[in-house]
Amino acid sequence: MALAVLAFCAAGGARAQEPGKAGAGLSEPPQTDWRSQVRSLRIGVLSPGGEERELTMAEPFRAHMQETLGLPVKLVPARDMRALIDAIVNGRVDYARMSASAFASGWALCRCLEPLAAPQAADGTRxxxxxxxxxxxxxxxxxxxxxxxxxxxxxxxxxxxxxxxxxxxxxxxxxxxxxxxxxxxxxxxxxxxxxxxxxxxxxxxxxxxxxxxxxxxxxxxxxxxxxxxxxxxxxxxxxxxxxxPIPHPPQVVRANLPEDLKSLIRAALFDLLAAEPEAYDATEPAFSGGFVAVTRDSYTVLLHAFALQ
The missing domain is CATH 3.40.190.10 (Periplasmic binding protein-like II)
Incomplete structure (x- = not known):
């Protein structure tokens, strides 16, 4: 499987909301310490085909995560995977769908990334x-x-x-x-x-x-x-x-996000295919079998390979 990576988008035809309306329809969850520290979740989105198109296609995922987390969620475009790696490594985004090799590359740069989930293929392979x-x-x-x-x-x-x-x-x-x-x-x-x-x-x-x-x-x-x-x-x-084994492309966050927030994101991802298939397709267009848990150790073979570069 070549290093070339898939854009963070669904396979066309999604009925999307207007992107960028991060504050619409938010409930008011009880304030906790982490909510007072984290004002929004910034999700990096690959946009090689143009920002407007890719942001529109990613909108169902943004909207679902915003509603589920009770936190404003913003989409941040990146022209290619190199730019996306740079953005999450340097803290300009908090979250991204990355290729397995991009995660390993980012980890080699900062030791600051954490994979939360990865998809299964339709045949159940992970x-x-x-x-x-x-x-x-x-x-x-x-x-x-x-x-x-x-x-x-x-x-x-x-x-x-x-x-x-x-x-x-x-x-x-x-x-x-x-x-x-x-x-x-x-x-x-x-x-x-x-x-x-x-x-x-x-x-x-x-x-x-x-x-x-x-x-x-x-x-x-x-x-x-x-x-x-x-x-x-x-x-x-x-x-x-x-x-x-090399797991499929992970959903990655910066490791310094609050643990409670990471737990909420994991739970949302594990339920995503059943709860909101359109949102699932918007963040995982390649593997249709739903998300399963992964950790950094799941990608040890790649982390070792990139450490030698």
Whole structure:
């Protein structure tokens, strides 16, 4: 799964309220210490397609969270993920939906972020894994068998197709610059796998849910797409390595938010799909299975990879 990230928006057609009316319809909850300190919750929103469109599409989530928390909620646009990371690291926003790699990148900068929840896919999977695959016709069964072999990674910015495998190899004391007889990058995991199948390389790095039917290429990932396209027979490959699980994109807050507020946000997220599907789609357009709990430790494999950058 490449580092490219999904915008914080729903998949079109939402009947949105006017954005920016943060004070409308607020009840007056009893004042507590944290409410006297936190006057509003600022949510960062990716806006690569233009602020007005993205803010409108995020509005159902803003409105629901404002009503649920009893606190003014404001949307703050960010032109790209780099700008969003900068905003939450430097305290210009309090909350954001981030890619898993963006969270790890932000954590490496400030140690000030906390993931509260992450989505499940429609099939119930909560994570994916970086994998290495080789042809069954060659005697390669584990990472150690790749010494002196030809390998192909995904793009240098790919979390599962490059960054995590490289971090694991280096963690084993392997000098990746000299360990292989040849190494290259492909434009995506399917291209890498196809090059391996042709015999151009001995192993390819990609990702998979590793859940579901193996013969179908599992439930999610490039193996499944290639099987469906008739480009891959799973009997022709073996998985020689898999990483620890990498959860889906987290809902992230600054760690210094009051604990009571973080608890309210968690509860709202866990109930969101059932309570307000339109608001759920507005904050999580990619994975439709509802939110589950995560912690910083859930992303250890990525935190380690980014610590080596």
């Amino acid at each position: 994570d994916y894994r970086a994998i290495a695959v080789a042809r069954t016709s060659v005697a390669i069964n584990r990472l150690g068998d790749l010494k002196g072999k030809r390998v192909i990674f995904s793009e240098p910015g790919s979390v599962s197709g490059y960054m995590v495998p490289i971090a694991v190899l280096r963690g084993q004391g392997i000098d990746t610059a000299h360990y292989f007889s040849a190494q290259n990058h492909a434009e995506g995991p399917q291209t890498a796998i196809a090059a391996m199948l042709r015999g151009d390389y001995d192993a390819a790095f990609a990702w998979s849910s590793l859940a579901g039917e193996r013969g179908e290429g599992y439930s999610l990932g490039p193996l499944r797409r290639m099987v469906a396209q008739g480009r891959l027979d799973m009997d022709a490959i073996r998985i020689i390595w898999q990483s620890d």
